[in-house]
Amino acid sequence: MLNLYSFFHLNLMYSSIPLDKRKTVINNCYWPLLRLCEELDVPLGLEVTGLTLEKINELDPEWIKKLKELIKQNKCELIGSGYAQVIGPLVPAKVNDWNQKLGLKVYKDLLGVEPAIALVSEMAYSVGIVEHYLNHGYKAIIMEWNNPRRCHPEWENEWRYHPQMVKSLAGGEIAVVWADSIAFQKFQRYAHGEYCWAEYYEYLTSHLSEKERFFSLYSNDVEIFDFRPGRYHTEALLGTKKEWQRIFALFEKLGADSNFSLVLPSQILFSLGHEFAGNVIRLESAQQPIPVKKQEKYNINRWALTGRADLEINTKCFEIYATLERLKNTTAQDWQELCYLWSSDFRTHIGEKRWQKYQERLDCCYKKVVKPRPLSLATQILSVKQMDKAAFQYHEDDRWLIVESKTIKCIFNKLKGLAIDKLWFKNVFSKPLLGTLPHGYYDDISFGADFFSGHLIIEKEGQHKITDLVCCQPLIVQETNQVLRISFSHDFNGGIIKKEYQYCADTEELKINTELVLLQGRKRRIIHPLNLTFLPTGFERESVFFATHNGGNELEVFPLEDQLINHAQSLSALISAKHGLGATQGLVVVGDRQKQLLISHDQSESALIPSVYYVPMGGDQYFLRLQYSAQELDETFVENDKEQRIISKYILRPVGNLKK
Structure with missing residues (x-):
């Protein structure tokens, strides 16, 4: 027996649905869904944000009444997700907490229920966000099987047919109900008339077994049946035969087939005692810290660094968040507005009219909350004072600039734009931790290049890279007896690069500030404003790891071990990177057990996405680089001619031992 469960994702905020088409969506997509439950007694889950419920209630309150009635009759069930469709691993923990709190309030106010199961928004999962579902009373989350499974070959395949368990970083456990991207794409193709019944039935029966199993029949958008959002030119054409008719007929056939049983998503939780259920597993991995549903072009960069201006609007949201955190008298309405502004739907295929309205609303909130700040690094340079040789020592020749304080020593390469050749934190380790690996360092010819640190890279398809690895004469300025600045600027065809290192004599910090001005506007190119190469002699290979926050309060720690990890690996000419880190508290830790x-x-200067590139090699050797991205490419990317200015600020400092 194969128990089939389904849920449909309702989202009136869908990026490519025009505002004047929302009533059409309710009529063409949402009402047929309720009729499917009522007329055929098909048990379904309906996943909907609080925001979409509010919009439906404004346009068609009768639909809300009918849904409430069907939930009471146990003909369908509500699946939660939050107030807005926010990508949890890309926003701070407090925003995630408010998003769940506000969503539950709307569910209670409009439907009189609190859902037991939540969908992870866009099925973009991190272990850090688990705490938010537990803290708000959820018993289970829905997450895709396919992508985590690819990075966990140790899992048994039978686990896909039963609920499993994941732990939060604090140790709390929550059940996982699986969605399946291949299954929901097969369902869509059948509904659109691309498959005949025999083809689709053959696929479903391939999941039959003598053992009892649960399988996700459908777990995705409802706005694609008898309606087309218009995201892609490849969307199936609306045919003459109604798609909802095919869906109704499909469920009638499945309901009459003794091989299958139609159940609510929550019913799968009763099988947690099954021999293949209830295993405590990790969905995340060092290779894929934030698994996302569907094929690899769907990754967190599509909501962080692409779209019409993802970096800019995310940076403004982080600025608003940072200001709200400092204020004492914030209200639920303040946080609700920020959740709205952080909705994923403004970051992908949004149309021009909606984009303009969103920008106006974002700017209104921004001006209301955030105080103006300096627009460039140059405005922050203070008066020059005489060099205090007791605090700093430096030596300079035609190639090298060596600067040393009591706690830090750094060698800069003047022939390569002040790239860091070696960086020591003297109280931590006798050897440098990061710097430059010269050509020939590795025997492997595929690594037969110089690998620098502290530099910027801009890549445009079919053109040579633009970098700041140029010959320079740095400006050395001591502001006070304790602060030393080393800077230079580089003009190139189409823009300006400014870079500054800052020492503070009484701390173990090295600050790096960069400013990139692109005069021709936002064009199709990849922008990595900072790259850091770690020296294999600096960290022990056996215990080297990285850690960050991806939407939670606690650090997520990822041992590197003997895995090949390349988060920024290009997927195709269209998709420039596969993975990345949310770094929602603006920090990444790289280290070993010592x-x-x-x-x-x-993040409130530039909401960058870090990524890790790690290649284990023979003996104690490895290649490890941390890279920051300000812009990636995918099918949602839109160019504009407005001057692009990217300011980013970093601090490097040693920290005490982390619990691993």
Whole structure:
């Protein structure tokens, strides 16, 4: 017996649905869904944000009444997700907490229920966000099977047919109900008339077994049946035969087939005692810290660094968040507005009219909350004072600039734009932790290049890279007896790069500030404003790891071990990167069991996405680089001619031992 469960994702905020089509969506997509439950007694889950419920209630309150009635009759069940469709691993923990709190309030106010199961928004999962579902009373979350399974070959395949368990970083456990991307895409193709019944039935029966199993029949959008959002030119054409008719007929056939039983998603939780259920597993991995549903082009970069201006609007949201955190008298309405502004639907295929309205609303909130700040690094330079040789020592020749304080020593390469050749934290380790690996360092010819640190890279398809690895004469300025600045600027065809290192004599910090001005506007190119290469002699290979926050309060720690990890690997000419880190508290830690280096960046200056590239090699050798991205490419990317200015600020400092 194969127990089939389904849920449909309702989202009136869908990026490519025009505002004047929302009533059409309710009529063409949402009402047929309720009729499916009422007329055929098909048990379904309906996942909907609080925001979409509010919009439906404004346009068609009768639909809300009918849904409430069907839930009471146990013909369908509500699946939660939050107030807005927020990508949890990309926003701070407090925003995630408010999003769940506000969503539950709307569910209670409009439907009189509190759902037991939540869908992870866009099925973009991190272990850090588990705490938010537990804290708000959820018993289970829905997450896709396919992508986590690919990175966990140790899992038994039978686990896909039963609920499993995951732990939060604090140790709390919650059940996982599986969605399946291949299954829901098969369902869509059948509904759109691309498959005949025999083809689709053959697929479903391939999951039959003598053992009892549960399988996700459908777990995705409802707005694609008898309606087309218009995201892609490849969307199936609306045919003459109604798609909802095919869906109704499908469920009638399945209901009459003794091989299958139609159940509510929550009924799967009764099988937690099954021999293949209830295993405590990790969905995340060092290779894929934030698994996302569907094929690899769907990854967190599509909501962080692409779209019409994802970096800019996310940076403004982080600025608003940072200001609200400092204020004492914030209200639920303040946080609700921020959740709305952080909705994923403004970051992908949004149309021009909705984009303009969103920008106006974001700017209104921004001006209301955030105080103006300096627009460039140059405005922050203070008066020059005489060099205090007791605090700093430096030596300079035609190639090298060596600067040393009581706690830090750094060698900069003047022929390569002040790239870091070696960086020591003297109280931590006798050897440098990061710097430059010269050509020939590795025997492997695929690594036969110089690997620098502290530099910027811009890549445009079919063109040479633009970097700041140029010959320079740095400006050395001592503001006070304790602060030393080393800077230079580089003009190139189409823009300006400014870079500054800052020492503070009484701390173990090295600050790196960069400013990139692109005069021709936002064009199709990849922008990595900072790259850091770690020296294999600095961290022990057996215990080297990285750690960060991806939407939670606690650090997520990822041992590197003997895995090949390349988060920023290109998927195709269209998709420039596969993975990344949310770094929602603006920090990444790289270290081993004896020492750790914290690299922080100011998300309210630029909401960058870090990524890790790690290649284990023979003996104690490895290649390890941390890279920050300000722009990636995918099918949602839209160019504009407005001057692009990217300011990013980083602090490098050692930290105490982390619990691993």
